[in-house]
Amino acid sequence: MSKIEEFLTVEQEQDIIKAIEVAEKNTSGEIRVHIEKITDLPPLQRALEVFHLLEMDKTDLRNGVLIYVAIESRKFAILGDEGIHTKVTENFWDAEKELMLSYFKKEEFSKGIELAIREVGKKLKEFFPYHSSDTDELSNEVSRGS
Numbered sequence: 001m002s003k004i005e006e007f008l009t010v011e012q013e014q015d016i017i018k019a020i021e022v023a024e025k026n027t028s029g030e031i032r033v034h035i036e037k038i039t040d041l042p043p044l045q046r047a048l049e050v051f052h053l054l055e056m057d058k059t060d061l062r063n064g065v066l067i068y069v070a071i072e073s074r075k076f077a078i079l080g081d082e083g084i085h086t087k088v089t090e091n092f093w094d095a096e097k098e099l100m101l102s103y104f105k106k107e108e109f110s111k112g113i114e115l116a117i118r119e120v121g122k123k124l125k126e127f128f129p130y131h132s133s134d135t136d137e138l139s140n141e142v143s144r145g146s
Contacts, residue, residue, distance in 0.1 A: 007035060007071050012110035013142050019114045020140040023121025028128045029063040029084070030138040031120055032056060033113060036145025039070040043077035046070065050145065051079055059083075059137045063128045065120050067100075067113060076100060078120070087127050096120055 008016070020031050032054055039046040047068035051057060056064035062083030069076040078093040078100075096116040103112025 007069075008110055008142070016110060016113055016117065016142055017140050019117040023117050023124070024136065024140070026130050027063075027121060027124035028061060028130055029065060029121075029124030030056065030059050030136075031065050031067070031117055031124070031140075032138055032143065033067045033069070033117070034143045034145065035069045035071065037070065038072045039075060040073075043068060043070065043073075043075040044079060046075075047077040047079040050143075051081070054138070054143060056138060057081055061128060063124065064138060065124065067116060067120070069109075069113070076104070078116070084124070084127065088123075092123070093120075096123075 016033055020033070023031055034050045034054065041049070047066055050068055051064070051066045054066070056066055059081065062081040064081045065084065066079045067076070068079065076097075078096055080088070080093065084092075096119045099119060100112040100116045103109065103115065
């Protein structure tokens with residue numbers, strides 16, 4: 001079993017996907033979760049690389065949010081695209097990061113990610129409410145790195 005499979009069970013991954021689907025029903029924003037074992041980079045820098053690799057910068061309203069986790073490196077970041085970034089303060093995601101950290105310290109990783117997704121969804125709804133013409137532009141699956 002790989003470190004990533006130890007980090008999330010199949011059921012926990014499905015719960016995360018469901019949380020993304022529920023959050024996205026209220027917003028035109030897009031949320032992705034990416035998990036990998038290690039990074040030597042600062043977490044925001046690596047999250048930015050992954051953000052572009054996943055083509056999250058190609059949404060119509062530039063309103064994608066990535067929750068990035070490097071398991072063995074014990075690093076994570078929340079990164080919003082420029083459509084969001086131009087509307088919010090620099091420390092907009094701090095509450096979600098603290099929420100995740102509080103659960104990560106208890107090794108309740110999936111719960112921390114799920115709750116952060118819910119909170120991210122609420123914030124996205126404020127600035128990017130759902131419209132009937134919205135389409136799901138990005139996969140809701142949890143992506144994985146090495």
